[in-house]
Amino acid sequence: MGERHAIPQHPGWRRAEAQIFDEVPEALALVLWQGLRHLRAWLQTPAPRRADLFHPFPRLAAESRLRDARAAAPELRAALDGLLAITRSPLTAAERDVAAACAQIARWAERNGHAQTAILFAEAAAVLDGSDPAFANHAGRLTRNAGEFARADLWFQRAIGLARGADASVEYTRAQLGYGRLWHTLGDVERARKHYNRGSVAAMRQGLEWLAAEAQHDLMAFLTEYGLFEAAELHARRALAWYPKRHHRFPLFVADLVYLFLRESHYEAASRLARAAFRTARHPGQRLVIAAQYLRAKVGSGDAQSLNTSRRRILRILEEHPEYEIVVRIHLAEANSHARLWDAAEDDARIALDRAIRDDDDLPASLARELLQRIAGRIPPPGNQARTDHAFAMFVDAVSERIGNWRPAPTIESRSSVRRGWVA
Structure with a gap:
């Protein structure tokens, strides 16, 4: 090792x-x-x-x-x-x-x-x-997980060293992924990437493709949050290649990929995948977030006809799932900004900011502040940035086909018990 x-x-x-x-x-x-x-x-x-x-x-x-x-x-x-x-x-x-x-x-x-x-x-x-x-x-x-990061740092370093010395590949993989998540939590991009990638490589060597895929998925979402879109796409492609066909996290991966495309202003690709992901999402909260993503992508692509009706429907559902208010409000604010509905955009962004501050959630608070500045300056988001490269088109086609055919795998106790042991 x-x-x-x-x-x-x-x-x-x-x-x-x-x-x-x-x-x-x-x-x-x-x-x-x-x-x-x-x-x-x-x-x-x-x-x-x-x-x-x-x-x-x-x-x-x-x-x-x-x-x-x-x-x-x-x-x-x-x-x-x-x-x-x-x-x-x-x-x-x-x-x-x-x-x-x-x-x-x-x-x-x-x-x-x-x-x-x-x-x-x-x-x-x-x-x-x-x-x-x-x-x-x-x-x-x-x-x-308790926020005692200095102690966690030492424990994960010990776990990596002990596992390496004992040639304990399972614990080495677990330690690298857990350490990567620590740096993810602390917002250290380079250290998170290093340890997620090491954990992924170790997982692949053990034939645990699903675990490697989950790590690459998490890394993609993390890099998207920090605006490192090119690197995020690289890890998204790895996740797609390694995820099993019926893995339970695959619809969530597609929703996170939609968010990446929204941040890159690839609205047509985002709209296509969001529509497919919505059909497969099982959890009401996930469906709510994907609906807000889809509305943002649709308006970003130039179709704002159903904006007001869809926004009201999403807000009614949001009343039942207030834990998703920050992310949903940000998507709605972006959709309204595309349509130059500045008052509604400001209302949504302001609510997202207040909730993020209340929850002490720095990253969405930063996004909401940036959004409010653009709204105050009446600066709409970028228009659709169409990608013409063949590799991107093939990637979107592959994701679309996979999510269109996705069905949840039957629960197999032996497999589920193994996966429960892999909480990083």
Whole structure:
């Protein structure tokens, strides 16, 4: 897997065990909180002296607390026993076994929406078994998703180095894609591209074309957001080539490709693909966004006859799906700008900006501000930029044919379980 690099130290123990009480039922929280505190003391004590750390005989109160914790989460019975092995057998408890118990608790907490508890135990597992890249990956993903980017950075670096050293290709792929998503979140284009591409190459080597396609799709959407359209098209072509015919994300890929074409003012191509994507989209919110894209593309192509009627219909549907208001309003504002309906365009753009500011969403806020400046200056968007190159026409034809024939694949449990394990 390439050259060797130094593996950084882990980011250190978190001292935030009290957060468990904010998320978990009290009976279980008490045992988990105490277990983590005991675990830190056990790990930091030289092995020959660990026998002196804990009372050699379980007290009645401790046994009662454990029974209450098991009753609160019966599925954690084995994991709790594994965690408490350090107090029952402090000299013989194996760090790898205790790490596995912590990882099981972390996965349980993640499934149940207990974000901080999940982080605490995922990081504990990664510290206990510092040679396992899977534990480092899990800690990296959870801290990244919680906005703890400095810790996530170190965990993903460790996961990459550990996986490379152990020739663990699955975890190496997962680590590269997870690290790419970290830089995606932070808006670092070059680092995101580097790690997404490395993860894609590793996935292809393992025969996981669908995973490589998802990474290239995400990279295309990311580059589109930052106006790097030529590079975005390159990754779009790779995604098309690698996506399986019935992959569940393919309609979303087409919708993201429509957005790329809208940003490039390729309205005729965008209109064609949006119309096809609308027919295959299953989720009402996705259909709403695609409808707004289609209206923008149609008006951009010079057909504004149904603008007002379509806008009113889209706004009625938007009332049921307000989480899509920013993106829908931006598309409507652009459509109205094409038609020189400046008051309506300003209303839509202003609402998009206010919502983006409220949600602390910088990128759409920047787009809305730019749009408002153009509206204030009565500057319409560029007209349709027709592409005449044969390669582009072939690409659009291929996407159109694929989305026109797309049907959702039947759920196959073995495959779905593999894919669930690939959350980066």
